[in-house]
Amino acid sequence: MPKLTIPFESLDPLMIGASDDESKVSRETLELEIPQQNLLAAVYPEEPDPVPDATEAARHALEAPVSGPRFSEILAGATRVCVIVDNQFRPTPQSKLLPAVLDAIEAAGVEATMVCANGKVFPMSDSDIEQKIGPDNLARMERLGIEFHQNEPRNAEAYDYVGVSSRGTPIWLHKEVARCDVKISIGQAQANHWGAGGGGKLILPGVVSDETIESNHCAFVPSPQTHYGAYAGPMRSDIDEAARMCGLTCTMNVVLDTRGRVIECLFGSHPEAHRAAIERFNEIYAYEHPGDQADIAICGVFAPTDHLFFHTGWGCMSADFVLKDGGTLIYCSPSPGVSTAVGDFPGLALMDLMKPYMPATPENYQQVLRDIHARKIQMWAGCIWVPIYEVMTRKHLKLVTLQENLEMAADIGIDATTSLDEAFDEAMKTHGPDAKVIVLPFARYQLPRNMVRLEAEPLRFPQEAHA
Secondary structure: OOOEEEOEEEEEHHHHOOOOOOOEEEEEEEEEEEHHEEEEOOOOOOOOOOOOHHHHHHHHHHHHOOEOOOHHHHHHOEEEEEEEOOOOHHHHHHHHHHHHHHHHHHHOOOOOEEEEOOOOOOOOOOHHHHHHHOHHHHHHHHHOEEEEOOOOOOOOEEEEEEEOOOOOEEEEEEEHOOOOEEEEEEEOOEOOOOOOHHHHHOOOOOEEEHHHHHHHHHHHHHOOOOOOOOOHHHHHHHHHHHHHHHOOEEEEEEEEEOOOOOOEEEEEEEEEHHHHHHHHHHHHEEEEEOOOOOEEEEOHHHHOOOOOHHHHHHHHHHHHHEEEEEEEEEEEOOOOOOOOOOEOOOOOOHHHHHHOOOOOHHHHHHHHHHHHHEEEHHHHHHHHHHHHHHHHOOOEEEEEOOOOHHHHHHHHEEEEEOHHHHHHHHHHHHOOOOOOOEEOOOOOOOEEEHHEOOOOOOOOOOOOEEE
């Protein structure tokens, strides 16, 4: 009987943004025996070795673009450069990538500024900034006169109006970004429930106003064509169009392995370089559909950025593709919570926004859609819990988590336990002795290859969305 290992990991919050220091990462795992006759598939990716030096990989990428001119050539004609970095809840090792970018900026003698693409997430604290950017880089930025700014989406005076996208999203861009003629974003490329992360996403929702974020999210999050791997889906396409309208010059995107280490670093013009990074990500983590749909899917989570179920739960939408409607989704996530400058957040923080609509039923989902339309729901948070909720209207979510999360889970209406064995035994009783099981240990990265959509896809009826 196969004994399978399921990652059940958590990252010391102080290490967010510096995740390749494995001494601070708890490599917890769970084990489960599954009868061979029930095991449909267990998908463990074959990951290449990480690069030996992330800074050198970044330096090489800047001068060997996958599209467009080299960074030094771009800087030669620049007046002012904006470096856009992701926030404390993203694992991009900015402290190791930025030295190469700052070297190029200093060599060119061009003025620069840096803006954190925190969207509507609360700003980074001083300690967050030091951890994310790195003390040496901060000292150098001070010497070079490079100021650090953060997004403040509800301050209308902080934004310049750009225009309206072809899909109807009004765009207001952070003034510090708008006044620069060269804009480079640095982030992580991966498939996600919006289609893909990284690239132009650091513009929208990263450095735009509340109105822009909410308009984009409310319009496209519920669409059945906004799904894992839908690079050409409506939400990701709107994001990339907005980034072009805002003048995003180039992007540097890292592909990170399941331990947060840099596998590859790709630089080039927007959006071609980001697409190349996503294609590389999919080469590693997309898998062949096993053919049949499973009755039970078992998912694990991995550091970094797994302190909240709000972040780890993305894999619910990916596992949906290989799990029958009516099936059981066993999601193993410790979700230990996180302490921040603005307060402590429990492991199920923000998932409590589902509570007014529980239990998750197709009828209650109609009310979710009505409240999105009426703007009663802020979709900067709804962009995660609403897709999870929609999956829950068709499949049973069983959360395996820490004891400290059980009370909040029960209050929300989420079925939770601390025991994977208990969850699996219960699911087998529900689905019978012939139940088929798929194991996705790194579900947040994994998606069936047939769901990768790099080109515009034809319109489909909602009931076809998961075919």
